[in-house]
Amino acid sequence: MIKLSDIIQRFRGEENGAALVEVALVVPFMLLLSAGVFEFSNILNTRLLLEAGVEDGARYMARCNDSNWSNCVALGTNLAVKGAVTGGSARVKGWTTAQVTVTKSSTAAVDSSTGTVLYLSSTGTVNVVQVSTSFPYSDIGLWGYLGFGALEITATHQERVFGW
Template structure:
């Protein structure tokens, strides 16, 4: 028997390193899967916080009794970002009032096909639309896969009832 044959024969019945090889193969895959779950849940949580913020702002501005629209917009944006009309603490790190877009339009109560959009005694209703887009740079996993920055968007519209 050759020298190489004796070395191979010696390792054929040895089970000592099998567990180490299995761990070396599975641990990177489990860590990669765990990082993906954490990253996705962070993106989803951020999206839910943005959505809650723009919904709160739209509801506030739709019922704002302030005499100036600009003041209502400023207070509504602060409500969206900080969870309070004045003061508060940030819902999402890095989200500012500059990233929020507010629009006010008059919309037909009934669309062209006859579908009732809003209950109204008039032909048009005022609607407030609040939207935002936040660049999400992510944690290491998202960048590791080469996706770079994504924009998480949220928007909400509310019929005006308080002006």
Template sequence: MTRLGKIIRRFQGDESGAALVEVAITVPLVLLLSAGVFEFSNVLNTRLLLEAGVEDAARYMARCSSDWDTCKGLAQNLAANGAIAGGSARVAGWLPATVEITKAISTQAIDGSGNELYLSSTGTVIVVQVRTALPYSGMVFWDYLGFASIDITALHQERVFGW
């Protein structure tokens, strides 16, 4: 025990290398926190791009004056690629075919809370709804921990003025 006691007493007053030990403890935590912040911002950016595409497609469909199928194909391309013809992908892996566009007739201009949804002189309002879902697969640490992939969804409705 005396030999171990001598070794411990020798290091008690010595502070050289203390900064190295502190850095060795804090750097992994700071890197993990930074990686989490970057990953979260990437997920948020992807969500915002999906929402922008869905809103663009819904506005286009609400004012399109051609037939439904033609407008639907153009709106799907607008959502995913940012242009009605051609364009480049807003989000990698997001295809026009994954954009769902449906038309509904709203017979109630007032929702269950008493809020008026659409101003209308008639009882029926035609509404177009655009929705999409994209499995987000860029989360390296999330996958490493064994969690399932995240599905980012977006939905937007517009009152139809065209057709």
């Protein structure tokens, strides 16, 4: 009868197959790390596209000189989502103009509590347009596999109005 210690002793100095064992241990972790980097880069790219969209939309609406504000909002939200005032193709798959929120307001040029100058102005108030969006990130491959919930990406940009 062969003892377990004799079997172990036989493999003690043997190096054949050591690389295969090392690869079998390392490859799953490397694949997981690579998938994580890829997923994170997709999330970051989506966020950057959303931020660029709301910035473009806010800049357009801040300088829009159309007497009808609803026209400015319609054209600006289309610019935000599709990259063009009319027509265009979606910056982010699944992002719609309904997910873009536009608010315009008059705000104080100087923060009354701290005295910080927010906007240079000869008057006490300035008109401001704010464009924001909240987008549910649905391409959650690895993120969902690891048990994380849905991811909501938000972006906001505010511009001082010069056009109306």
